[in-house]
Amino acid sequence: MTPDDASLQAPGAIQYRTGERLLADWRPEFGLFAGKLLLVAGLTLLMFGPLIVTYSFWAWLVSALGSLVIYVFLFDDHLEWIRRRDDVWLLTDQRLIFANSDAENSPAYIELAEITRIRRWMWWAVHLRLDNGMTVQLKYLPNSKHIQSSIRSARDARTPPFPT
Structure with missing residues (x-):
């Protein structure tokens, strides 16, 4: 596969190196x-639910939906999807390589040799630790186990293996 494949082009002006394979x-x-x-939101409801005295199922349901809405808008989680x-x-x-036409730091490049640790976080993210101490999150990508394995394999093929 080469970076010129039309199906794999990303937004922005990505600079590929000569001979770099996608x-x-x-x-x-x-x-x-x-x-x-x-x-x-469910964990938030469980934590604050006992503080809300409910006398019926319907009152509990309204408070549950209300806490979901409050959580989503209070912590700006609805904006996170718009950004991601x-x-x-x-x-x-x-x-x-990270690319997003709305992001200020796009495109951003991480050398595989700089990645010292690759970990999955729950089912929605992969965390990378870089040799300078920084961390990078790849969020909401499907099949995080496969992504973790792919990055690790590409890194190990290029550099000596690091502890995981």
């Missing part, structure tokens, strides 16, 4: 975002 591309899925949102929905992550044999 291995995979990933885009966020709304279902993963919604699942994370419902989990965190156009993300594109490209894995090449040399780098991991």
